[in-house]
Amino acid sequence: MKKRVATNLTTFFFLYIAQSIPMSFFATALPVLMRQGNYSLFAIALLKLIKLPWILKFLWSPLVDRRTETAADYKRWIFGSEIVYAVIIFGVAMLNIETHFTLIIFLILLAFISSATQDIATDAMAARSFERKNSSLLNSMQSMGSFTGSMVGGGFLLLLFHRIGWSRLLPWVAIFVLIALLPLAFNKGITLQERKNGKKATSRDMLLFFTQKQIWRQILFLALFYAGLIGILSTLSPYLVDRGYQMKEIGAMVGIFGVSTGILFAFLSGIFIRRKGKLRSRRVISALIIIPAAYFLWLTQSEIENHALILIGVALVWGTYGMASTLINTSAMDIVRDGREGTDFTLQIxxxxxxxxxxxxxxxxxxxxxxxxxxxxxxxxxAVISFIFVRFFEPFHVKRMEYLCLMDSIIARYNVPVPRYTSYPPANFFRDDYEERDLIRAIDASNRQEPAHLSFYIHLPYCNRMCHYCGCNAYPRTRGSSDSDYVDAVIHEAEIVCRHIDPDRKIAQIHYGGGSPSTFDTDLIRKINETLFSRFGTIDNPEIAIECHPAYMRESTYERLADARFNRMSIGIQDFNPAVLKASGRLPSLLPMKEVFALLRERQIRINLDIIYGLPLQTVESFTDTIAQAIDLAPDRLVTFSYAHIPHLFPRQKLLERKGLPSEELKNNLYHAAQ
Ligand code: SF4
Incomplete structure (x- = not known):
């Protein structure tokens, strides 16, 4: 599991650096070239418009959401857009920066459309493939990937550009963009969480995002959170030029030193957020963001020209930026609607x-x-306004995040096998030193208790064929094994026990479980019932119940059981989807359920339907369909059991692993689908 998370984190890391290396190179090299050409700060800032596709990408993000269902769909989008990105960069390499400046800007704009599309698909795939508890790790990888891209693109490549020039450098950038796709190409372990919402995303979803209750708090948070850093970051290179630094030095100070600080803190903040929680992390990081702005203000006003102090400033601004980026991405990934992951995450970013x-x-x-x-x-x-906002205005989704985190931890804590409570005391309280006299003492005590009614549980442990998921005390019927010998033994034991029970007590309930008791000859079962009825009277209308395996029950089987005074039948449907049953080694009902219900209703028999969630091939849609079919039948009781995977106790369950068991999250979604 951990290995799969690590492989997926690496894959996403490469996808993010593939986007950001060329972008950072262009975004760093061009302003420096312009400042050296005496352009104004405002003209340089206008260059930021080439990132417009990254601003407008929300316009086509619903299209990506609509066309992506499986991991293969996401991969197609990512590969397609990344290849276009690389080809355009290769084309830009063929042009002369001085004579084709406008055409180059236009092509870079096109390249950014491709990389923005890759980003939509990557973010949506990431949002669906990581559990919420690991989202801060993913987001730190996202920030690190983008910062590493900045370091390589805005640092090392700037130095290389200085040495080998435009036309020799960019083809290598294009090749790298393609190489960064390799981890994704070879990663077969990306599994997506099921979408609960079957509706396709539409452009209207962009507007609906803003209609969510209290969403303005999240929007303000996103707009403000690192506002106190952006102005410093965007003017840092010109600031250093004005301080007398050369492009080479700026590349080393910002592109390498600054960005590596960002990478380090993006990584550390992923761990910090996971440990300390999202709310506390917001507060701490928003307070830290005040420091770089105050520092640079002090540095400028004190007019100290000290290289080390400037480096500290670079580290401060990039370190806090690394932390803030991870937090913003994590927060945005929490607020995505089902089926609109790409749209919602993109809109927020x-x-x-x-x-x-x-x-x-x-x-x-x-x-x-x-x-x-x-x-x-x-x-x-x-920075101060942002801190005040975070500190005193609770971000709108904190409660939702807390709820989801709580759910995650509850699922993680309680998604463990526990003993079944089909017996009292449950099996884990059975003791070897429990002797006959202990049993007699317990029966004596029960004779003096009120209400004095009796409930008998009869265990008939044989099955015609074992289901892969079975965790019951059950055995396959083998040649030579005799149901009648077993029943005789049960009757013998019942007689021994009944001797100690007050004969005036009345039977309120008899329940047959197993195993598949309904596969026993009805005459044998009747024999057990008669033994009990011959010793005790019954209350009015006692419940005589039996677990039924419908794959082996003909019309006559149901009728004979009814004749043997059974008035409640629990039918083990497990799932109506034949593919799920087949994968689970379970046979479907011999008779259509509607017929069975008609037959049993005619005889006033109460019907219980048993369904299991957590089996292979179950999806939210298929399971919802099973539940809907069960509800249509209108049983007296519908029970959904959580499948308990305990292969160390029941090795046959390993067969299910090969078919692919649902993730914890999907299992939880199946449970909620049934609600
Ligand atoms: S019918 Fe019930 S007891 Fe028998 S193997 Fe299947 S799950 Fe187990």
Whole structure:
């Protein structure tokens, strides 16, 4: 399990760096080139518009959601868009940066449309393939992937660009984009959580996202959370140019040192969020974000020209940015509607990009007007506002997150095999030192208790064929084994026990379980009943119940059981889907259930239907259908049992592993589907 999580994390890490390497290279190299060409801060900030596809990608995200159901669908989208991305980068390499500047910008815009599409599919696949408890690890991988891309694209590639130039560097970038797809190509272990909502995503879903109750809190949170860092980050390179640094040095300071700090803190914050919870992490990180803005303001006003102090500033801004990115991604991934994962996650991330773009432009404008002091003062104000918002206005989904986290921990804690309570005391309380006199003492005590009614449980443990999932005390009928010998032994034991029971007590209930008691000859069962009825009277209308395996029951079997005074039958349907039954080694009912119900209703027999969730091939849709069919039959009682996988006790259950057991989350969804 851990290995699969690690493999999936690595796969997503590569997908995220594949997007961000070229983007970071273009986003870092072009502003530096422009500043060296004496463009204004505002003109450089306008260059951010080439990231417009990443802002507008929400427009086509419902299309991706609509066309993706399986992991293979997501892979097709990712491979397709990534290959287009690589081809365009290769085309850009053929052009001259000085003479084809406008065409290059246009092609980069197209390339970003492709990478944005890859991002939609990747995010949606990530949201569906990780359990919520691991989401912060995934999101730290997402931030690390994007920062590593920034480090390589905005650091190492900038240095290489300095040495080998545009046309020799970019083909290698294109090749790398393709190589980064290899982990996904070879990863066969990505399994997606079932969608509960069968409806296809539509463009209207984008609008409906904003109609969710209290969603404005999440939107404000996304817009504000790292507003106090964005202005610093977007003007950091020009700031360093103005401090006299060369492109090579800026590449090392920002692209390598700064971004590696970001990667480290993105990773650490993933662990921190997992341990400390999302709410506390928000508060801590929003407080930390105030520090870089205050630091840069102090640095600028004190006019100290010290390389180490500037490096500290770079580390502060990138470290907090790494933490904030992981937190924002984790928070956005929590607020996705079923079947609209790509749309909702994309919309939220787009909101952060949009606010980042506005803040970049605003801070650059303030920088042009009021210098770096004004810019950093503005950032400090935004960071404080964000902190106040997080601290005093509870983000709208905290309760929902807490609920989901609570559910995750409850499922994780209680999704363990426990003893069945078909007997009292349950099997785990059985003791070897329990002797005959203990039993007699217990019966004597029960004779003095009120109500004095009797309930008998008769266990008939043989089955014609064993179901793969069986966890009962049951055995296959073998040649030579005799049902009548077993029944004689039961009657003998009943007589010994009954001797100690007060004869005035009345039978309120007899229940036959197994095994498959309904596969025993009805005359044998009748013999047991008669033994009990000959010793004790009954209350009015006692319940005489039996578990029935419908695969072996003809019309006459039901009738004979009714004649033997059975007035309640528990029919083990388990699932109406023949594929699920086949995968579970269970035979379906011999007679159509409607016929069985008509027959039993005619004889006023109460009917119980047993269904199991957690079997191979069950999906939310198929299980919902089973439940709907069961409800249509209108049984007196419908019971859903959770399948208990305990192969160390019942090795035959390993057969189910080969067919693929549902994940914890799917099992939980099946349970809720039945509610
Ligand atoms: S019929 Fe019931 S007792 Fe028999 S093998 Fe199947 S699950 Fe087990």
């Amino acid at each position: 787009v909101l952060t990009h949009l606010s980042a773009m506005i803040i970049s432009l605003g801070s650059a404008w303030v920088g042009d007007l009021a210098g770096y002091s004004g810019l950093f003062a503005m950032e400090l104000t935004l």
